[in-house]
Amino acid sequence: xxxxxxxxxxxxxxxxxxxxxxxxxxxxxxxxxxxxxxxxxxxxxxxxxxxxxxxxxxxxxxxxxxxxxxxxxxxxxxxxxxxxxxxxxxxxxxxxxxxxxxxxxxxxxxxxx
Amino acid sequence: xxxxxxxxxxxxxxxxxxxxxxxxxxxxxxxxxxxxxxxxxxxxxxxxxxxxxxxxxxxxxxxxxxxxxxxxxxxxxxxxxxxxxxxxxxxxxxxxxxxxxxxxxxxxxxxxxxxxxxxxxxx
Numbered sequence: 001x002x003x004x005x006x007x008x009x010x011x012x013x014x015x016x017x018x019x020x021x022x023x024x025x026x027x028x029x030x031x032x033x034x035x036x037x038x039x040x041x042x043x044x045x046x047x048x049x050x051x052x053x054x055x056x057x058x059x060x061x062x063x064x065x066x067x068x069x070x071x072x073x074x075x076x077x078x079x080x081x082x083x084x085x086x087x088x089x090x091x092x093x094x095x096x097x098x099x100x101x102x103x104x105x106x107x108x109x110x111x112x113x
Numbered sequence: 114x115x116x117x118x119x120x121x122x123x124x125x126x127x128x129x130x131x132x133x134x135x136x137x138x139x140x141x142x143x144x145x146x147x148x149x150x151x152x153x154x155x156x157x158x159x160x161x162x163x164x165x166x167x168x169x170x171x172x173x174x175x176x177x178x179x180x181x182x183x184x185x186x187x188x189x190x191x192x193x194x195x196x197x198x199x200x201x202x203x204x205x206x207x208x209x210x211x212x213x214x215x216x217x218x219x220x221x222x223x224x225x226x227x228x229x230x231x232x233x234x235x236x
Contacts, residue, residue, distance in 0.1 A: 001175065038221070040222040040223075042158070042223075044158075049208055049226040049227065049228055049229060050150075050158060050208070050223070050226055051226070052222065052223060052224050052225075055213070055221075055222050055224075061224070091157075093157065093158055095158075095160070095222060095223075097220070097221045097222050100163065100172035100173075101160055101172065101173070101174045101175065102148075102160045102163065102220075102222075103160060104150075104157060104158040104159065104160060105157075106157050107157040107158070
């Protein structure tokens with residue numbers, strides 16, 4: 001099984017500042033023949049279901065603000081919130097869908113400093 | 114718009130069974146793969162199982178393999194999760210979620226989620 005790790009476990013960022021979350025997979029999630037990274041990012045606000053933010057490692061889901069961006073390839077990935085807003089307080093998860101079981105990272109909690 | 118409504122959760126004794134349901138609307142259910150994902154109280158997300166749009170492919174997390182069965186009834190627009198031999202560690206909110214691609218036997222990520230149904234395993 002592919003093991004997903006995230007860092008940090010939590011972070012506090014001032015409003016308007018940048019937040020960076022890292023995700024690492026225990027093996028590559030890059031499907032070479034398709035040149036696609038099978039990696040998604042989700043946001044879960046308190047008391048709510050998860051929401052898809054990013055897929056194929058860097059493609060923003062429709063309706064997601066452009067302050068959210070994803071990058072990386074192979075085994076190392078990053079979710080960046082360029083200018084943190086109050087409504088971005090949430091737990092963020094990465095997930096690989098390269099091979100079953102489709103494992104999630106443990107989550108990173110983002111708060112306002 | 115896509116709507117997913119889970120039901121069937123509740124309090125159940127260890128070793129017993131439940132069948133969770135997910136009623137889908139707002140899209141052509143029979144053309145999309147579907148997932149179950151769970152979240153224990155105060156914990157992270159755990160992917161549980163996935164089924165292809167036509168039911169021909171099913172995959173499970175190691176933690177539930179042999180105890181849980183995913184299925185679907187495309188005539189009723191409903192996804193199921195039969196959960197047997199329940200353990201305390203199966204206590205969680207169970208979410209159903211939709212796969213994004215039309216009539217693709219391969220499955221991917223979750224683009225729409227339900228609100229979840231809580232399963233509590235306790236004597």
